Amino acid sequence: MPKSHGxxxxxxxxxxxxxxxxxxxxxxxxxxxLLKKRDSVMVPLAHALMNVADTVQICxxxxxxxxxxxxxxxxxxxxxxxxxxxxxDVSDLWALDRSETFRGQYHVLGGTLSALDGIxxxxxxxxxxxxxxxxxxxxxxxLALNATVDGQTTSHYLAEKLEEFDVKVTALAHGVPVGGExxxxxxxxxAAALRARGSVSS
Amino acid sequence: MExxxxxxxxxxxxxxxxxxxxxxxxxxxGRARGFIKGGMGRRNKANLQAGNFLSVNWRSRLETNLGxxxxxxxxxxxxxxxxDGNRLAxxxxxxxxxxxxxTEREPHLSVYEGLGAIVKLLEASDSSLEGWGAxxxxxxxxxxxxxxxxxxxxxxxxxxxxxxxxxVSPKSGRAVSEEAxxxxxxxxxxxxxxxxxxGEGKIDMQASVEALRLTGYFLDRYVWAVxxxxxxxxxxxxxxxxxKHTLS
Numbered sequence: 095m096p097k098s099h100g101x102x103x104x105x106x107x108x109x110x111x112x113x114x115x116x117x118x119x120x121x122x123x124x125x126x127x128l129l130k131k132r133d134s135v136m137v138p139l140a141h142a143l144m145n146v147a148d149t150v151q152i153c154x155x156x157x158x159x160x161x162x163x164x165x166x167x168x169x170x171x172x173x174x175x176x177x178x179x180x181x182x183d184v185s186d187l188w189a190l191d192r193s194e195t196f197r198g199q200y201h202v203l204g205g206t207l208s209a210l211d212g213i214x215x216x217x218x219x220x221x222x223x224x225x226x227x228x229x230x231x232x233x234x235x236x237l238a239l240n241a242t243v244d245g246q247t248t249s250h251y252l253a254e255k256l257e258e259f260d261v262k263v264t265a266l267a268h269g270v271p272v273g274g275e276x277x278x279x280x281x282x283x284x285a286a287a288l289r290a291r292g293s294v295s296s
Numbered sequence: 297m298e299x300x301x302x303x304x305x306x307x308x309x310x311x312x313x314x315x316x317x318x319x320x321x322x323x324x325x326g327r328a329r330g331f332i333k334g335g336m337g338r339r340n341k342a343n344l345q346a347g348n349f350l351s352v353n354w355r356s357r358l359e360t361n362l363g364x365x366x367x368x369x370x371x372x373x374x375x376x377x378x379x380d381g382n383r384l385a386x387x388x389x390x391x392x393x394x395x396x397x398x399t400e401r402e403p404h405l406s407v408y409e410g411l412g413a414i415v416k417l418l419e420a421s422d423s424s425l426e427g428w429g430a431x432x433x434x435x436x437x438x439x440x441x442x443x444x445x446x447x448x449x450x451x452x453x454x455x456x457x458x459x460x461x462x463x464v465s466p467k468s469g470r471a472v473s474e475e476a477x478x479x480x481x482x483x484x485x486x487x488x489x490x491x492x493x494x495g496e497g498k499i500d501m502q503a504s505v506e507a508l509r510l511t512g513y514f515l516d517r518y519v520w521a522v523x524x525x526x527x528x529x530x531x532x533x534x535x536x537x538x539x540k541h542t543l544s
Contacts, residue, residue, distance in 0.1 A: 114313050209392045209530030210307045241378060243346045247388055250381025268378060280342055285375020 157202040157219050159184050167191070167200055174198040176233040178226060180252065182206055182240060190238060201226065206244040207251055220255065227259050237265040297363070298355045301325050302370060304411055306391045308344035310336045318344055318365050320352060321394055321411055326402040330354050330365035343369045346391045347377070347415050373419035382537060383418045386428045389534035390414050390435065396528050397439050397519050404442045410435040429504030429538050430490055436511035437491065445469070445518045449492050452476050461492045464510055485510045501542040508535055
């Protein structure tokens with residue numbers, strides 16, 4: 095195969111190809127773009143990557159990923175400190191925070207219980223969640239885990255664990271998404287939506 | 297190689313960014329695995345949840361390859377289960393038992409039908425925890441039978457009597473009557489009446505726990521001790537939640 099570029103550029107392409115959403119072809123295009131915009135994109139990107147790689151930490155309170163410890167969310171004094179929203183992964187925390195509908199604290203579990211994958215309670219941050227609830231500051235724990243069998247099994251496990259504390263344990267509703275048409279919904283979602291139906295306010 | 301079948305999802309594991317390896321209990325081809333392109337993507341992930349009934353098409357160049365599945369959702373029972381921790385625990389336990397006991401690509405129609413019946417029972421709003429436990433133990437008894445380790449619960453191993461069969465010998469897997477087993481009752485396993493004579497006997501929490509202990513003992517001895525080093529964690533969790541209800 096003819097070589098059109100050096101091994102350093104090849105290494106960059108191979109590393110970029112490991113990122114989600116990028117394959118070898120799109121990694122080559124990205125590399126070419128970086129090389130063309132060396133001063134405006136490539137060098138700042140390299141600096142940003144080095145900075146984050148040097149400073150990134152797992153928050154000791156909520157297990158979020160940030161360059162500070164405790165993270166920005168835990169340090170924000172404007173947030174409601176009596177409510178914790180439990181999420182599976184950092185991407186879920188970012189998604190919820192992007193919606194700007196929740197202004198409380200978060201707790202990242204780091205996964206869900208999965209019998210077949212061998213993930214048990216000890217592999218998750220369940221103990222630190224219970225430690226936070228035990229501190230007495232918390233009034234409500236919102237279980238915002240995925241509507242999958244593993245996600246909901248974990249929700250019920252956590253609800254059981256939190257039974258002994260004087261906190262309200264709630265979970266996200268399941269049902270028809272905004273803009274969703276009933277004709278296109280699967281029967282599981284329809285059944286969950288029917289079960290969770292509410293009265294229409296006038 | 298190509299076949300089409302219907303089946304019940306046992307598990308789906310992410311492979312790479314958005315692909316999946318599906319494990320499914322099919323009606324005519326037994327436990328089967330296959331690759332699904334984009335299976336963990338936004339559009340397909342909901343279809344691959346454990347307990348879902350799917351129509352599947354499996355295709356492979358060679359019979360020994362992993363092969364590729366194309367799937368279509370027939371029915372999802374999860375809408376009625378997601379809000380109930382006990383139903384989910386039972387579903388996880390049943391699927392993990394089928395995954396850890398059944399050999400791949402060997403048709404076992406009775407196990408498929410038993411699994412389907414339990415999923416439907418878990419979906420039904422008026423079913424009860426002890427009923428799920430009893431159905432689960434009957435499925436496990438069927439699995440033992442299919443694997444060639446079937447228990448002989450028809451007559452007493454000592455006297456040949458068919459009356460008062462309330463124990464099972466842990467050595468032979470044969471039923472023992474109350475009279476013959478009285479002296480050895482501490483060493484024998486309890487046999488609930490609904491397992492000894494299907495359709496008879498009261499199904500309560502205690503009987504369900506005893507039935508699962510009985511089938512679990514033999515599955516552990518013949519299958520899990522050899523293959524996985526113990527019963528699946530999900531089964532253990534379901535059994536402990538049954539025991540908790542027995543005590544309360």
